[in-house]
Amino acid sequence: PPVLAIIGRPNVGKSTLVNRITRSREAVVEDVPGVTRDRVSYDAEWNGTDFTIVDTGGWEKDARGIHRRVADQAELAVDEADAVVFVVDGTVGATAVDEAVVRMLRRKKKPVFLVANKVDSEAQMIEVHALWNLGLGRPYPVSAVHGTGTGDVLDAAVEAMPETAQHGGLVPSGGPRRVALVGRPNVGKSSMLNKLAGSDRVVVDPVAGTTIDPVDEHIELGGETWRFVDTAGIRRRQHMASGSEYYAMLRTQRAVDKAEVAVALLSVDEPISEQDVRIIQMAVDSGRALVLAYNKWDLLDDERRYYLEREVKRDLGHVTWAPRVNVSARTGWHKDKLAPALKRSLDNWERRVPTGKLNAFLGEIVAAHPHPVRGGKQPRILFATQPSSRPPKFVLFTTGFLDAGYRRFIQRRLRETFDFSGTPIEVSMRVRE
Ligand code: GDP
Numbered sequence: 001p002p003v004l005a006i007i008g009r010p011n012v013g014k015s016t017l018v019n020r021i022t023r024s025r026e027a028v029v030e031d032v033p034g035v036t037r038d039r040v041s042y043d044a045e046w047n048g049t050d051f052t053i054v055d056t057g058g059w060e061k062d063a064r065g066i067h068r069r070v071a072d073q074a075e076l077a078v079d080e081a082d083a084v085v086f087v088v089d090g091t092v093g094a095t096a097v098d099e100a101v102v103r104m105l106r107r108k109k110k111p112v113f114l115v116a117n118k119v120d121s122e123a124q125m126i127e128v129h130a131l132w133n134l135g136l137g138r139p140y141p142v143s144a145v146h147g148t149g150t151g152d153v154l155d156a157a158v159e160a161m162p163e164t165a166q167h168g169g170l171v172p173s174g175g176p177r178r179v180a181l182v183g184r185p186n187v188g189k190s191s192m193l194n195k196l197a198g199s200d201r202v203v204v205d206p207v208a209g210t211t212i213d214p215v216d217e218h219i220e221l222g223g224e225t226w227r228f229v230d231t232a233g234i235r236r237r238q239h240m241a242s243g244s245e246y247y248a249m250l251r252t253q254r255a256v257d258k259a260e261v262a263v264a265l266l267s268v269d270e271p272i273s274e275q276d277v278r279i280i281q282m283a284v285d286s287g288r289a290l291v292l293a294y295n296k297w298d299l300l301d302d303e304r305r306y307y308l309e310r311e312v313k314r315d316l317g318h319v320t321w322a323p324r325v326n327v328s329a330r331t332g333w334h335k336d337k338l339a340p341a342l343k344r345s346l347d348n349w350e351r352r353v354p355t356g357k358l359n360a361f362l363g364e365i366v367a368a369h370p371h372p373v374r375g376g377k378q379p380r381i382l383f384a385t386q387p388s389s390r391p392p393k394f395v396l397f398t399t400g401f402l403d404a405g406y407r408r409f410i411q412r413r414l415r416e417t418f419d420f421s422g423t424p425i426e427v428s429m430r431v432r433e
Contacts, residue, residue, distance in 0.1 A: 002161035003388065004044070005054045007074035008087035009097050013117040016144040017087060018042060018055045021154065046154045051161060054081060054387055071100045076395060076430055078104070080387045082161045083111040085153060090116030090141060093127050094134055102134050111160035113153050114139045120146060176218060176227040177346060180255035181234065182283065183265030184275045185248065188295040189234045191329035192265060196221060196228075196338070222339025230255040252279055253286070260390070261289035261346050261422075263338070264322075268296045268308060272315040280319060284424045287391045289349035291341045291422065292316070292324040298331050321421050345422025352389045353418050359383050362396075365413050371406050381410075382432070393426040402429060 006014050022042045042053045056077045078084055086105065088098050105112050116128045119141040131139035140156075142149035181189050197219045217231045233251050256262050262283035266276055283290050300308070312324075323345060325337040353361075362384050371379050379400030386394050394414065396402070402410075411427045414420065 001043075001050045001052050002082040003052045003054055003080055004083050004085060004157055004161065005056065005074075005077035005081035006085045006087060007056050007077055007101065008115075009089070009095065009101075012087045012089045013144045014055060014087050017085075017115070017117060017142065017150070018053055020144050020147055020150050021046070021053060046158050049158045049161070051082075051158065052388060071097070071104050072432065074101050075104050075108075076385070076397070077387070078108050078110060079430070080393075080395070081110060083113070083157050084108075085113050085115055085157060086136065087115045087117050088131065090119040090124055090128055090131075090139075093130055098134070102136065105136070111157070112136050113157050113160075115142050115149075115153055116140065117142050117144050119143055119149070176225040177261065177342075178216075178227045178229050178259040179342065180229050180252075180259035180262045180283075180288070181231070181265065182252045182255060182262055182279050183267075183295075184273060184279065187265045187267040187276075188329040189265055192293075192295060192327070192335075193217070193219075193228065193231055193234055195329045195332050195335055222336070222343065224339065224343070226339075226342070229258040249275075249278065249282070253282055256283050256286050256288055259288060260349070261291065261342055263291045263293050263342070266292065266294050268294060268300045268304060271307075272311045277315055280316070284319065287424055287426075289342075289345040289391070289423050290319065290322040291338070291345050292319070292322050293338065294324060294326045295329055297326045297333060298328040321415060321423075323422050341422070348420050349391050349423035350389050351392060351418070351420070353386050353392070355385055358386060358394070361414075361417055362410075365410070369409070371402060374403070379431075391423045391425060392420060394428070396427065396429050398429050398431055401431060 006018055008014050022044045042055065044051055044053045054077050056073050074086075084105065086101065088094055094102075114131060114134060114136040116131055116139045119125070119128055120143045125141065128139050128141045140149060140153040142153065144150065181193060183189050197217060215230055215232050217228045218225050219228055220226075230251065233255070264276075264280045264283060266272065280290070280292070294308075323341040325334055325341050327334045327337070329335075362381055366381055371381075377400055379398050379402055381402070382397040382399065384394055384396045386392060396410070407427060407429070411425065414425060414427065
């Protein structure tokens with residue numbers, strides 16, 4: 001979902017505002033400057049639009065007790081955001097720190113909404129009007145404590161956020177979790193679907209009054225209902241002359257975009273092809289959870305098995321983090337292994353590592369394996385945050401550019417330490433001179 005960052009000086013009431021917006025009790029923290037919190041983002045919804053709120057309050061002091069400049073922290077959040085709510089204290093007006101934040105915001109060219117918080121009475125409106133001078137457009141007077149004024153700013157912010165987030169489009173949420181069953185023609189997608197659905201297949205989404213096929217099916221697996229997306233395409237293909245690979249890939253991308261997790265079906269009866277690899281890469285690049293399923297296992301003999309494992313090492317070495325199940329759509333063998341693999345991948349995909357834990361982990365590996373010295377300099381990692389999940393994204397705050405090799409090392413250790421099997425993870429850097 002699109003990301004809305006809430007930024008501002010300590011004690012202007014960011015947390016109270018976030019609580020107002022998310023209406024969740026668990027998000028509440030007293031508004032004490034410098035309080036370190038673990039969670040930095042929350043799921044929110046306004047007028048039917050789902051979005052993620054990044055609250056920078058938790059970064060006012062990081063796990064090592066380092067106070068960062070407000071503008072630096074805000075910049076980190078703004079870079080990750082689709083729209084920004086900038087909160088100032090309406091009873092105080094704009095301070096020099098606020099003006100530094102405004103200068104940073106100008107460079108970023110993201111939609112910004114200025115909130116004057118703590119405006120509890122008409123008399124305070126004079127101060128609010130003075131905020132036009134910041135050049136950020138109309139100030140929205142809000143009392144986060146009383147819950148007044150938040151609706152107007154949310155209307156505007158939601159309007160400004162793009163429907164689709166950067167990576168492979170909007171990740172759907174709500175209802176049964178969504179699965180895209182993907183793979184090149186003839187790997188057995190249609191057969192697999194029949195085996196999984198059995199006679200209980202429930203077709204959803206028939207479009208009323210049209211001749212368009214129903215697109216998704218609900219299927220029970222492992223005690224949970226799953227929504228298999230774009231199954232009409234899978235079932236129909238049998239009766240069609242095979243389309244070009246381009247359209248097959250287009251359909252695959254569409255299914256992946258609609259889903260939270262992709263099951264990439266491979267088949268033992270042919271070597272891993274370029275198309276197999278591209279399909280898997282599509283799921284990874286779109287930031288979806290991933291399960292690999294090797295179909296037609298009933299056809300496997302010892303010799304093929306030997307070559308198959310070598311192929312997997314050679315061609316799928318970059319996705320060793322994805323769980324793999326060996327199945328047979330023909331006999332139904334191991335079909336019960338699919339649901340646990342889906343659940344595990346999705347749980348990891350949704351997981352957030354608390355900032356404290358993350359920085360404790362970093363402290364340890366950096367102490368044991370410092371970055372190599374380059375040209376007399378040694379870049380240091382100051383701290384890290386995980387601004388979002390689905391899939392997990394990490395940001396490292398550093399004093400210089402980290403080698404690609406070192407970044408991969410950190411990424412690998414993150415995976416191992418916090419078990420991110422089944423999900424792509426992203427690690428980016430913010431360099432501070
Ligand atoms: P799709 O194009 O990916 O939907 O593949 P289909 O489900 O149409 O299957 C392609 C062919 O593989 C058909 O002839 C199936 O009967 C066969 N097939 C599918 N799954 C299995 C399996 O587990 N074992 C064997 N032996 N054949 C299978």
